[in-house]
Amino acid sequence: MDPLELLIQINFVIVAALLIASFSLLIYLLAYYFRSRSARGAAWLLVSVFTVYLGDLVLFFVGDPRSAERWLRLQWLGIAIAPAAYAHLTDALLERTGSFSPWRRWAVRGAYGLGIIGFLLALWTDLLVHDGTADGRAFHLWAGPLFPLFLVYFIGGVAWGMINVWRARRRTLISTHRRRMTYLAVTMVAPAIGVFPYLLLAGRTLPAFPTVFWGLVGLSNLIIGTMLFGMVYAVAYLDVLVPDRVIKQRWIDYLLRGPVLATFVVLVMFGLSRLSHLLGLPLALLLPLAAAGAIVSYELFSDWIRPFFEWLFLRRDVSELARMRRLSDTMITTRDLRQFLEGILALMCEALRSPTGFVVRITPNGIEPVAAFGPIEQASMEETLSVVEGSTDGPIVADGFWVWPLRSRGDSVLLGAIAVARPTGEVTLELLQETIRGWVARAAAALEDRILQERALSALEQVTEEVRRLRQPEQAPSTMPLVEHPEFTHWVKEALAHYWGGPRLLQSPLLQLRIVQQAMETHDGNPIRALRAVLMEAIEQLRPDGERKLTAPEWLLYNLLEMRFIQGRKVREIAQRLALSESDLYRKQRAAIEAVAMVLAEMERRAARASEEGPSSTQPA
Template sequence: MLDTLLSGLKFINQLLTAGIAITAFSLLLYALTFNLRDRVARSFALILMCVVIVFVGDAISSIVDSHQMLQLWLQFEWIGIAFLPACYFQFSEALLATTGRPSYGSQRWAIWLMYVISSGFLATLPFMLLVGPLVPDVFPAPHLQRTWLTWVFAIYFLAVMSWSWFNFWRAYQRTVTPTSRRRMRYLINGALAPVLGSYPFLLFGSSLATNHPLLFWLVAVLNNIFVVFLIIIMAYSVAFFGVSWPDRVVKRRLFKWLMRGPVTASSVLAITTLVRRVGESFGFEYSAAVPIVMVGSLLLFEYAITLAAPLWERWSFQGGDKSNLLLVQNLNERLLTTGDLRQFLESVLAAICDRIQAPNAFIIALNAGDLELMVNIGDTPPIHEMSDGLNHVATQNGNGNGLFIWDNFWLVPLHSQRTNEEVLGILGIARKPESILEDDQKEAVLFLAERAATALEDHVQQQEIISSIETLSPQIDMIQRLRAASRYGDTNVLTAPEIPLESPDVVRWVKDALTHYWGGPRLTDSPLMGLNVVRKTLEEHQDNPANALRAILRQAVDQVRPEGERRFTGEWILYNILEMKFMEGKKVREIATRLAMSEADLYRKQRVAIDAVATAILEMEQKVRADKKLR
């Protein structure tokens, strides 16, 4: 009975050990993927690397049969154990710096010294100095012998960990908000996990474990369960460092990562191993059920996670903004894109053509006086051939609600459903000479035209919303970055006169400002107004920020210009696009024709040109900031 119980506990411990290795590796990938730029996250990634090394070695050593391989994998664990104190101290210093206490030269030297000491301990491992040879046939588990250097390392390990925990406490004392203090408590408690799980305490308690094997395996199982929980808690706390996402986004992403990664992988491993062990107990060395169970359990777990996703999504949206957040989250599924609009309008045209047996039809949208062919069925004259006539007809007959005749077409103005005065577009249906629509046909056409007008109006409103979001995005991004930077007490960033600029933001701001170069909110409300280089030129432009920014944009565009007289050749493409599109306000089709390129190629070149302007502005800003520091 005791042997069965011990075997069961040993089996559970093996699964937990593998699960910890999987969890630590998954969280390591998470840190490397989402917040590697942050110093705290990088230090935490080093700790996770040590944990992965320790538990991979532990998991493999529990299943190998050869004494030589067993000793090799037990020694492999010491790579992670040796560097764990240095990684912990680096992590504690990074945490302290995040709360507003910068690291000085002495702390940085101390970190490097600890890595050197850890490397020195590790260098003695092949010579059986750090730990001795394998003790293979010992109950309850084989282990390496301790040496005099093992005691020295244990003292070093304890001293560095104590110093690190003192830094944790100092960092906790420096946090001020309830949320940051709560997460700091989570982090400090979670930091116990790598220590409890990684250090080979069996080196110092082998006699106790031999005399009480049941107690040993019970403690080992409970300790590993505790370690899994604490590692996740620690990762949760660190996940908020180095990212500007709102807290709800961090929680949602981490939870999804855990469920689809370590939870699924560990569960599938446990089920598969259990099936294999059961098969072996019945005399089957290999069971065909193993791969079937593996694939089936994997699919079932993914299916269950997909079904449960809406529940944890709603859980992460807590508070009074829950309804608004859910609405924004579902916007992606409800948004009427241009492709969706064209598909719907094609269906409308198909229904009209079927109803009155028309050979062709079209729908044209009116956008600030310009005509844009949205969809057509059959042969339709080119839009530029119809533009003058249609504009005239729309002007003369746009207030009407019925059909009217123009050339060989019936035309129906598509009115806004809100004002019933604004004309959003025109529906055109080919007609034969002297053909007359029946009343039911006319009624059907007008009904379908109303549906098309509703779709056009919804699309216009959505585009207005998207434009508003694009205008607000720079300010929102800045606020989120400031909020994230001050999470753990470093409130100095809120009063910093200069906000660090990131290239993607600058490119977007430059594009917005160029779009409204001759006036508009994207220029007058641009975050680029806060640049030193713009403020420096205010006096030259009568303290008019818009004119100052316009001058800087002009200067940056001129830096893209090649030397010599302006030409329409390959080396002048970027400058010509900027000049014609933003300075002269020409239309895309006209520019593409003048530069002899497709519209798709024009848009690609335009992105390159805007990147060049943003780079030029950044260089000017960096120069101004450097001059300020010299003064």
């Protein structure tokens, strides 16, 4: 391959990467910052760049000037609206600094109108441009009689935009904002450089030196791409009330999952076409292999390159981010805890040759079963746990079980217990004592870690809720009572499904209930804990009197709710314990949720009546 052809191929890859970058950045701004007028102005600039580079990419595959002319004319959509987009963006920047001007807004609208007129003239007439031609591999149009007027419009619009952005910079009072405005002012020239049709002025001068021409085009495109990223990065900080770290982290994630990934795929496909030609193999044969290899290799590549991006954008926060990542890796969820304790209980049952055992933990709401094998009643668990309250070591024999207390490492607070039914055969417990002691210690440590995490997560949930309220605009209160809303039962179902935490619990409309607001007074102002307490109270109101029975019809709804949502057991396990089919269990679950919703509605109505009657009851007769 001669040097000129190599330069052209390199330019093809660069143009493809720029097309991907402009589209990705456009989607990024619209997805995250659509409410910002500055971001919308920058988005129009990216539309301009995307349109022009889409045409440039297509021209690499066009063989004759006649076909190229259609695409060259379509490119004028991006060329014609660029000055208007500059005016749009810089007017928004000036408004951020308190400079409001109605005539400037009308000028922006007029600029868009002129841009549309210019595009239509270029598309349907020869007044602005005419006669597509090819000089070597470079296609271009010739300037028409109205092109000088368009040149005045283009240069005037871009110059006005650049003057406005420097005016906005001078009006900025905060040094940090002024620095970012400087970045924006410098990088904003990129779209104008990228979309302007230079060959209409240069004619055949530059294409007469093809190596120099394609080298300059490639170098300028690389600079333009870099400046586009800088421009969008600066715009991302405007009108956004989130920490810098969040913006930078979002930026890194989007870069790696969007433009970097897409460019990686383009490079693989480009190399694949060359490899197919060299090896003489059909592209259809190499494509599946290359796709699989690209997916796997990009996972490794992104892990390798992420630290560089984090150093580039988050160098001051790298150590804290690493600590947060380590904390995330060591977090233990409710499901993790249950599976871990089930594993320990299974090992103990196998070692002691017993098919029955359970693990319980102590919670503010009483004893909570965590893992169990075999049929075990709640009363047996409570009685067994009461035996070990004054003991520090096990096993303790109680009601046919060997019981080991689970205590915290520091102050030996009782956290729960592991119990295994005594087998009928002979088992030499002394030989297994050290092994079992190690298992019990690990179970106690897991319980203690989970309790500490629950406290931390509870505090974090409260902070997250406050931050969410700060970031979201206040909504007008609805006149319809929540309990009469058609979605009330669905909200109850979502809250029960996320009883132990989750984003839907943080966003649950049930947090607005009067009974939840009242419960916050006894739960340190934590709305999540208050909602959990209210849900638990509603479930407890469905509990029948007398001793609990798993298969009794009157206990069915309570047992189902307690096992499914409080204990978090699997559907199959609950169905087996309640002697139901899974389909029947789902029907009963709907009925149970509706029952909880009815109880909550009645609790809310009672609270409303009490608040209305309270003031009047204190009035003198």
